[in-house]
Amino acid sequence: MRKMLCFIIVAVMGFQMGLVSYAQGITVEIDKNAVKFDVEPVIEDGRVLVPFRRVFEELGLSVEWDGSLDIASAYDEGTSLSIKASSRYGSVNGELLELETAAKIVDGRMLVPLRFISEAFGNEVVWDGDKRLVSITSGFKEISKTDELPAVGSREKLMAILEYSQRLSRFYTQFRDDISIEKGLEESFEPEAGDTEPPDYSETNIQVEGVDEADIVKTDGEYIYQIRNNNISVVRADGGKLSLESEIEGKDGFKASEMYLSGETLAVIGVSSRPEFRMMDQDVKESIWPYPGSALKMEVYDISDKSSPKQVRSVEIDGRYVTSRLIEGKLYMVANKNMNVLYREGEFDYRPSIYDSIEGRPIEIPYDEIRYFPDSVMSSYLITIGIDLENLDKRADIDAYLGSGQNVYASRENMYVAETRYEYDYELDESGNSEVYYPVYKVNTDIFKFRLDGGDIDYVTKGKVAGTVLNQFSMDEHGGEFRIATTSGEIWRTDERTSKNNIYVLDRSMDVIGKLEGIAPTEKIYSARFIGDRAYMVTFRQVDPFYVIDLSDSENPEILGYLKIPGYSDYLHPYDESHIIGFGKETVQTKGGFTVEGMKIGIFDVSDVESPVQSHAISIGERGTDSEMLRNHKALMFSSQKGIMAFPLTEMRKADEGWSQFYYQGAYVYAVDVEKGFDLIGKASHLSREDYEKAGSYWYESDKNVKRIIYIGDNIYTISSSAIHSHDMNDMSFEGKIEFEK
Template identity: 45%
Template sequence: MLKKLVTFTFLALICWIPSFAADEIQIEIDGEPLVLDVVPQIENGRTLVPFKAILEALGLKIDWLGEQRIATAYNSEMNVSVKIDGAYGNINGELFRLDVPAKVVDGRTLVPLKFISEAFGNEVSWNAEKRLILIKSGFKPYVYTETLPTVDSIEKLKLILEYAGKYTNYISPVLDDFIMAPILEDKGNAADDLIAESAPAAESEHSETNVQVEGVDEADIIKTDGNLIYQLRAQDLKITDISTDEMKNIATIKFEDFTHASELYLYDSKLIVIGSSQMYYPMFEDFGFDIMPMPQYAPQTYIYFYDVSEPENPVLIRKYVGDGTYMTSRLTGGKLYMVWNKWLNNYNLTAENILPKFTDQLFFSGSDVVKASTINFDTLRYFPDTVESNMMITLGFNLDHITYAPHLAAYLGNSTNIYANLDTMIIAMDRYHYDVRAMGESFAPSFRNTTELYKFDLVDGTINFSAKGSVPGHVLNQFSMDAYKGDYRIATTSGETWSDTSQNNVYVLGSDMKIKGKLEGLAPGERIYSARFAEDRAYLVTFKQVDPFFVIDLKEPSKPEVLGYLKIPGFSDYLHPYDANTVIGFGRETIDTANGPILGGIKIAMFDVTDVTKPVEKSKIVLGSSNSWSEVLNNHKALLISKDKNLFALPVTLYSRVDNDIKFTFQGAYVYSISPTSGFVLRGTSTHLTQPEIDDSMLKWYDTSKNVSRVIWSGTNLYTLSNYGIKKHNLDDMMELEFLIY
């Protein structure tokens, strides 16, 4: 419930002001009479006062949005809005019902005096003899509700979006616009599982997906248990037995038409496939022949659960379908946590197309149990100070109890980047703060960027909001966030490189998501290209002309400091801590020219941070020329790396410059031995293309289904995978052993 900030004198004022004296009421602020061009009014026993006159006298800027009929007052800390004839007022994004609506009298907006007092906590009193309202300035900090408020209705949702400037695509001219969010709770189905849990397969030494946090799996297009490979392709999923001398494709799973499977998990004889469908339909059913119907995009996310205890005969045991676009997920301790986004169509904002719907089908012993659910307005919640015309949906599945209903939550907001460890998820949302300033007869919007951070506790398959924070700038990706010993560390870039206003920062937040330490102003004019936290250190790579590699000390969370840095050509898009004193960077080489640096080939660098004050680039490889590419540069899951095996491998597409011409030379995997003492040593390469296909590629397109996308190992063998097939090599000497073609 909204915390009341009014004083007893103000409460008494509501009763003391007589209605017959409305045209005689005067106002004083800090003892100074306020000149009014419209007198206060009494309506239904409540006093309405001039919005602009009072709040300008209190030092706030005023804006009037004529089309929306919204009056707004704001400063660096507060944003207060009221809509003419609207039932709710807005204080920093939180809506509360007004005793009487605001109204326009003689061209001026009048609002309930209670609205102003609640917004700023001003002391208000009434002098009955003089019929005088006395206001004492001095803002008290506004306190949000302890629990997130609900949207409640379509009418309130529209008003929330209007106040945020999100409903009519208008850039709100206020320093602080907002975002919102909803929460649903589902305790799950207490019924026993209808399938018997099978014994796990015999353990085998094998590679796993390269993830950010140990023990927190991330979805990918390939998974293995050491005996079987599960591989997603364009329209199907292949299950291949690699436990014997000869590889064998033992099953193929085909998916429904118009469904694209994108990622998968493998857990305890269960295969979870995540996909999506994209459907278009006219936004308005009734339209004339002279009006082109606007198509509406209605994406859905599909989750297929298979029992693969008998992998040659995978059985679909559950299908979960819901409105929205899949963003990301994590799997830890048998609990699958997911985040979706659902865009709200502002041109057809109705309850029917806003509220997401879900269908849960359970398939056991020939039966088909269908459960339908919908997120309703009374469970849809929003964060008071941040608003987007988008709905963020979170789901938690307990994979040890496959029939349990998921924990479902929805938030009026947006998820930009996500970090998760064993018990916490941090969802980051980009937020822009606009300030329209008059420049002659035109208005030029300027803005600053912050990242809003929302902390959720992950408990036994549930995802529960627990705290909110905010830091200047924006985060690059999930590796710009981290947790360690109860603190949260964030690396951001604020400002813009194109205007030379950018700078880079590291913030340390406590468990309450309040900033407790910061390091700001690194590498002015540059931006972060990669970041990685490792226990009490942070590693940053920024770039504009050269590649500064920063080593940052986080032993004292309240005082982060730079220990040392190294400036070298090129930059790293992904950093991987190899051991306590070695970091591997994957990125691009740069070549200095008279017009500035230009991109070169793929660069793999080894940074030695034994002397943290003087980091050293100990070893370096450059593959191909400027057109070369590796998926590792934007997807860490494409990297195979094993410290125990002194091994790393990555898929690459290489071009070379020959006599000023760019020539395609290779597509496949490069496999290296790695050692902090000897650096990188090439073990070998693997390609699914023939040499004639490579040679003829300049004259015609080659079969891109043969592009190697992942590299894994199991036992003494290494496998490279493409949509075309699987090639097996000896792990030690890279001798080709077998090529299975699908």
């Protein structure tokens, strides 16, 4: 239930009384009590206008006046509405409302049409023309949830939507310390069923079985495909024999970032650099400066002939790449596009542009096809793109929404896009001579649910939970329900707004049906993983609590057990149903808090869910030791079938004087067994002895840094931008290499 207003229908307001009339004698009653105004209601073009502040304060709402934008707003816990002077549009809970009469300022007060009040709360207002009486009755009204999104419709409406939404964000973008209220206007580890044997080569480390993720290296078990220095190399791998079959040379203005391999098709995703000049009005008083722009671009290659790949399609979207997934030959991408709206005069086209080679020309998404989320509007676009790589003659499914996306989780059927949202309120400070309201805010996460079907992406509904989400592994879908782990509050605070951690379960309609809040106060989530009916979560401040959470009863999640140990895990990887491997850092407690040391890998045994233990652990290096896999799970090669894991690492060790200095960069390959723990099979570097001698105490990014490790059969391949080396899996002995020209 939201607090709303219920208006009684008695008569029609729209009678004609002349263009403008200062309507002396008009009475406004709220709950049968007459309201006194310091500025009287007026009638304009046959429509009654009443003072905004007085009416909504009488109805129990808080009222704000933003003099810089000429916008009056009223809100309570469940309702927010705004209207701008001289505008034909108002905003009700973020949804634009077109009015027949614009609001206006009279004697320093904002007057708004009665229809705005009635439409804001879903019912009619009483106007008794004979008695010249407006009657309003307060009460409660249920708001029914709808998943139908309104369309932007036109450039004029887009600018109005964004202007109202900017009011919500100005506190954070302009660092305002306070606002004076107006006194006048000056003031899963769930393998798929089946008998299919896994391929005898490594695949990209992904989150969900059957949902592929893009990376810089792919293999089909015979060839290795690698993005390196903007070129794409196709290398035949036959044990220790490596040969370059072909190379797709990088193009000017396009930088390849990652790719997918789907049968005989290679889809390369990257950034197309181009300046953005789209201002059309030459008489602009204050124009938007042209700036270097960039676009998301995908190039598709037919690689059936490995010696001669052929580009067969390209798609370019005016936006910034967020992420993507590949499911059974269907590619789904997400992009954001900032609009840089400065509210200047001039006709600037803010619509995202699209170029698809099968269309042969650039097009812009029509305004009536752009949708927006009424209670989550941003001055940017969230763009979804679906492409069928098995039918390249089919048009791409491209949709645009006013919004943004930060973290994405995808199952085989649905995609969930999470975005942090700041909801602001005010706290009253009456310590001075005037009332000053300071902005305060709480941080929530909006989750937009999309259905994935045959290369099409369709919006379904949205949900909301408290706090922020760390990454894709803090989200999951299981049995049709969506689970998410969040951190709310601030870790540096010691009052009631200190950090806390939460688990939420949402149903198919994205309504919260279960929650577990307030986990590990003063700490924040460093890693999470959902596996079947359980969630595993690592929080940290000075020690590493590892939590086991039961989700078998969706409506009543509960903590089964936890373990406190030094250090923390940045990434949790499932080994089997009873063992989780944590990858992170060692920490040492000090008087002032803690110091971060070398890399730490541990096996958590959750056979006894009430008393989880760390059964095995190893530490690598000293302070400064780092691996990309701590931030990017795709840098980990892991096979429980072969009992091995490998990752790239830059190892630092302490020198005589106590400071850490560079020791090694390369691939670290381990045998993994839940009974025996970890056993280092070997290491492999692409750096020469001379490179190590030149490095001294520090080592920086280099083309010789090993970035990925894969296996094909019984061979391990270590991959850098300069070379691919082949090794025997049993002992990491060197077998052969191919070096690339710079």
